[in-house]
Amino acid sequence: MEIPAALIERLEGARRVSALTGAGVSSESGVPTFRGPKGLWKQFRPEELATPEAFQRDPRLVWEWYEWRRSKIASCSPNAAHRVLADWERRFEEFWLVTQNVDGLHDRAGSRNLVKLHGDLWELRCAGCGVRERNEAVPLPAIPPRCHCGNLLRPAVVWFGESLPEAAWRRAVEVARSCQLFFVVGTSALVQPAASLPWVAREAGACVVEVNPDSTPFTPFADVSLRGPAAVVLPALDQVICQVGQRDEESS
Numbered sequence: 001m002e003i004p005a006a007l008i009e010r011l012e013g014a015r016r017v018s019a020l021t022g023a024g025v026s027s028e029s030g031v032p033t034f035r036g037p038k039g040l041w042k043q044f045r046p047e048e049l050a051t052p053e054a055f056q057r058d059p060r061l062v063w064e065w066y067e068w069r070r071s072k073i074a075s076c077s078p079n080a081a082h083r084v085l086a087d088w089e090r091r092f093e094e095f096w097l098v099t100q101n102v103d104g105l106h107d108r109a110g111s112r113n114l115v116k117l118h119g120d121l122w123e124l125r126c127a128g129c130g131v132r133e134r135n136e137a138v139p140l141p142a143i144p145p146r147c148h149c150g151n152l153l154r155p156a157v158v159w160f161g162e163s164l165p166e167a168a169w170r171r172a173v174e175v176a177r178s179c180q181l182f183f184v185v186g187t188s189a190l191v192q193p194a195a196s197l198p199w200v201a202r203e204a205g206a207c208v209v210e211v212n213p214d215s216t217p218f219t220p221f222a223d224v225s226l227r228g229p230a231a232v233v234l235p236a237l238d239q240v241i242c243q244v245g246q247r248d249e250e251s252s
């Protein structure tokens with residue numbers, strides 16, 4: 001994979017770097033994306049499965065779908081792209097990762113400077129009292145699960161029509177605004193407000209690099225577009241970053 005010279009130059013001076021990821025980063029781990037020809041939203045109707053109204057109408061159906069996703073993801077492992085993004089916390093002076101993914105694969109790869117915009121599939125939240133619990137049981141002992149207070153537990157993810165967690169969104173905007181390089185990896189850049197983050201970074205003067213095998217509505221505005229799967233492109237980029245680091249060490 002050829003990395004453009006202009007990007008290598010930007011990498012040389014980069015201290016504050018951030019990335020936004022979407023479902024495509026987990027695609028090579030075997031986790032389905034949402035919008036491609038084999039995407040989840042081609043097989044399932046989001047309004048029947050991923051809205052508060054759907055949960056109120058039929059919590060069992062919603063939970064069956066989340067159980068299916070949890071069991072599928074439990075058998076998947078982080079791929080080279082997740083691992084590189086976790087390593088970048090050590091490669092750069094400051095690295096923050098903002099993700100729309102709820103699959104937990106960034107955590108499992110070791111990312112710690114992580115902002116989860118759409119929640120986490122492995123966390124449950126009481127629809128009544130709001131208490132949260134980490135729960136990685138597959139399958140859950142009972143569907144739909146219940147809280148100690150008697151109300152139903154729901155997946156702690158953001159559904160259509162719901163707002164993003166406020167603190168996570170604030171942090172994501174800060175991260176996009178304050179970085180020098182911003183990577184947009186494996187997202188169709190269609191779902192707001194996450195899709196506005198590359199714009200926030202661009203307007204604040206960052207060099208914005210898109211990593212995606214296909215074009216997106218953001219592609220014409222990216223400073224650099226790297227066409228290919230994240231699990232191929234990010235390791236190639238990481239190699240360049242290591243070489244740049246070694247060169248810097250030798251010259252100092």
Ligand code: OAD
Nearest residue numbers: 022023024027033034035100186187188191212214229230
């Ligand atoms: P999408 O399914 O909309 O887009 C996935 C993107 O990944 C597409 O642009 C693909 O071209 C790209 N892609 C596929 N394979 C790839 C690979 N191996 N490497 C890199 N990129 C690849 O997923 P998101 O953009 O994450 O929201 O979708 C955003 C939100 O829409 C999700 O978080 C979810 C969904 O409805 C909620 O659940 C709230």
